[in-house]
Amino acid sequence: MEKIIRKPSTSAELEAYFDLRYRILRAPWNQPPGSEKNEGDAISEHAACFVRGRLIAVGRLDIFDSDYGQIRFMAVEVDFQGKGIGQEIINYLENISKSRGDKGMILHSREIAIGFYKKLGYILIEKSYLLFGEIQHFLMKKDYVIGE
Numbered sequence: 667m668e669k670i671i672r673k674p675s676t677s678a679e680l681e682a683y684f685d686l687r688y689r690i691l692r693a694p695w696n697q698p699p700g701s702e703k704n705e706g707d708a709i710s711e712h713a714a715c716f717v718r719g720r721l722i723a724v725g726r727l728d729i730f731d732s733d734y735g736q737i738r739f740m741a742v743e744v745d746f747q748g749k750g751i752g753q754e755i756i757n758y759l760e761n762i763s764k765s766r767g768d769k770g771m772i773l774h775s776r777e778i779a780i781g782f783y784k785k786l787g788y789i790l791i792e793k794s795y796l797l798f799g800e801i802q803h804f805l806m807k808k809d810y811v812i813g814e
Contacts, residue, residue: 667717669751671758674714674721682721683714690741695798702739710738713758715751722746725755727762734807735763737773756786760810770809777802 674683688702706728715723722743728736737759742752763771774794775783784790788806795803 669754670716671713671754672716673712674724679714679721683712683724686721686724686743687739687741690743691739695801697798706738711759711762713755715742715755717746723751723755725752725759727759729763729766733769734772735759735766735768737771740773740779752782753786760808764810768810770807772805772807774803775806777804780804780806 674680684702688699692698692701707726710729711727713725713727714721723746724739724741725737726739728738730736737756740752740755742755760771771788773783773788775788776797780790783806786808788808791805791807793802794805797803
């Protein structure tokens with residue numbers, strides 16, 4: 667399976683990008699279309715994984731004035747989950763963060779994804795917020811190893 671990870675660049679790719687975010691991260695909880703977007707989209711780094719032209723995974727890197735970036739809106743098509751694609755999106759976003767000189771990355775993981783992030787070197791810091799009144803999130807952090 668040949669995969670390409672890059673920024674979505676056309677209007678059709680951006681539409682597919684936000685559609686995937688909606689279908690995986692919002693629709694199952696009966697959230698309205700449009701809830702998959704926020705003001706940070708205009709100033710963040712976006713990653714999309716394509717297989718034979720089909721967008722199958724997405725993620726976003728929020729950039730702050732601090733020493734840490736933040737990963738948000740990670741989503742992988744159901745039929746591609748468990749195949750290492752989420753890890754490739756994380757690596758892509760971490761490389762952007764490292765190239766900026768960040769010391770590490772933070773994220774707020776859904777409870778179901780804590781194990782995934784732990785395998786990638788993230789440590790659990792604390793319970794953070796409850797999304798839609800039912801999806802518990804946890805703050806996680808990864809410090810980059812110098813010279814990595």
